Amino acid sequence: MNLNIVCIPGDGIGPEIVTEAKRVLDAVAEKYGHKMQYKDILMGGASIDVHGVPLTDEAVADAKAADAVLMGSIGGNTSTSPWYKLAPNLRPEAGLLAIRKALNLFANLRPAVLYDELSAACPLKEEISAAGFDMMIMRELTGGLYFGDRKTVEENGVRKAIDTLTYDENEIRRIAIKGFDIAMKRRKKVTSVDKANVLDSSRLWRAVVNEVAKDYPEVTLEHMLVDNCAMQLVRDPAQFDVILTENMFGDILSDEASMVTGSIGMLASASLNDTKFGLYEPSHGSAPDIAGQDIANPIATVLSASMMLRYTFDMDKEADAIDNAVKQVLKEGYRTVDIMSEGCTKVGCRKMGELLAERV
Ligand code: IPM
Numbered sequence: 001m002n003l004n005i006v007c008i009p010g011d012g013i014g015p016e017i018v019t020e021a022k023r024v025l026d027a028v029a030e031k032y033g034h035k036m037q038y039k040d041i042l043m044g045g046a047s048i049d050v051h052g053v054p055l056t057d058e059a060v061a062d063a064k065a066a067d068a069v070l071m072g073s074i075g076g077n078t079s080t081s082p083w084y085k086l087a088p089n090l091r092p093e094a095g096l097l098a099i100r101k102a103l104n105l106f107a108n109l110r111p112a113v114l115y116d117e118l119s120a121a122c123p124l125k126e127e128i129s130a131a132g133f134d135m136m137i138m139r140e141l142t143g144g145l146y147f148g149d150r151k152t153v154e155e156n157g158v159r160k161a162i163d164t165l166t167y168d169e170n171e172i173r174r175i176a177i178k179g180f181d182i183a184m185k186r187r188k189k190v191t192s193v194d195k196a197n198v199l200d201s202s203r204l205w206r207a208v209v210n211e212v213a214k215d216y217p218e219v220t221l222e223h224m225l226v227d228n229c230a231m232q233l234v235r236d237p238a239q240f241d242v243i244l245t246e247n248m249f250g251d252i253l254s255d256e257a258s259m260v261t262g263s264i265g266m267l268a269s270a271s272l273n274d275t276k277f278g279l280y281e282p283s284h285g286s287a288p289d290i291a292g293q294d295i296a297n298p299i300a301t302v303l304s305a306s307m308m309l310r311y312t313f314d315m316d317k318e319a320d321a322i323d324n325a326v327k328q329v330l331k332e333g334y335r336t337v338d339i340m341s342e343g344c345t346k347v348g349c350r351k352m353g354e355l356l357a358e359r360v
Pocket residue numbers: 075093096097251
């Protein structure tokens with residue numbers, strides 16, 4: 001099969017980790033007789049440096065023409081990089097928000113899994129982590145506070161900033177359906193997270209999720225307030241299967257969930273629309289402080305490539321080959337510095353990519 005993939009190396013460690021993900025994909029292509037066709041596009045700071053804007057129409061058109069997009073990471077150091085002297089709509093992150101919107105990527109899947117081999121890196125007490133955990137955060141990605149009207153005004157000499165949080169029932173319904181669909185393939189439990197004790201948008205969220213739940217009698221649904229969820233994630237993460245939530249809450253909770261795994265460098269993500277198309281990227285950021293030193297962990301990007309094979313191309317056995325290669329390399333004791341522990345072999349970004357490619 002011919003796979004048409006647009007790559008966004010991006011900023012910071014992005015180019016290094018995407019190179020390794022391509023290395024692993026090429027190994028898959030060779031083993032299973034596929035052809036990977038890559039086209040790189042610029043986004044974020046890399047695009048600002050060349051075009052003056054974080055995302056061009058041409059880049060969006062290239063992405064739309066592809067089967068899937070594989071991304072590294074974008075952004076720089078917010079206190080020192082010149083990109084952050086630009087107007088907010090010209091900064092690197094604006095490119096990411098714009099591509100999510102342009103491609104209608106409303107469903108963001110962020111798995112948070114505690115790997116047995118890395119349980120020592122889990123910051124939770126052993127009596128909590130011993131149960132293990134494996135959850136999927138389903139974050140709404142194109143609505144809410146991120147895309148509502150915003151402005152900063154001055155009234156009677158007082159500066160005032162306004163961000164608006166809106167959701168209509170259709171936006172809620174389509175993400176809820178994705179959440180329940182994925183729960184059906186997992187442990188059949190959905191925890192819908194909101195702030196319905198305060199926000200109207202959350203009360204609508206809860207009502208629509210209840211309606212959708214009627215079509216999934218096998219799935220257990222519970223509602224949880226977001227503040228309680230933040231607490232439960234460190235108290236008893238094993239209780240979660242699918243966490244279904246709106247954009248801003250999902251942003252915050254997915255960072256928390258990834259941190260409790262102790263290995264944010266391992267966590268992939270997929271952003272999907274209503275078709276098979278998807279944008280796949282690691283859950284972590286661009287880590288500008290370690291860029292170019294060949295010490296970044298490419299595994300989250302490699303696992304994002306695996307999600308791409310699974311969700312966009314329906315290539316389950318190829319995706320399994322990548323997931324197993326990751327487990328194998330960990331079992332053999334190879335670690336990048338972020339997940340290093342005593343008795344293991346420390347390797348750099350490139351070496352990790354080579355080891356994974358060999359084991360595919
Ligand atoms: C993420 C990031 C982005 C977000 C930023 C970079 C705009 O934090 O993907 O979680 O908030 O969505």
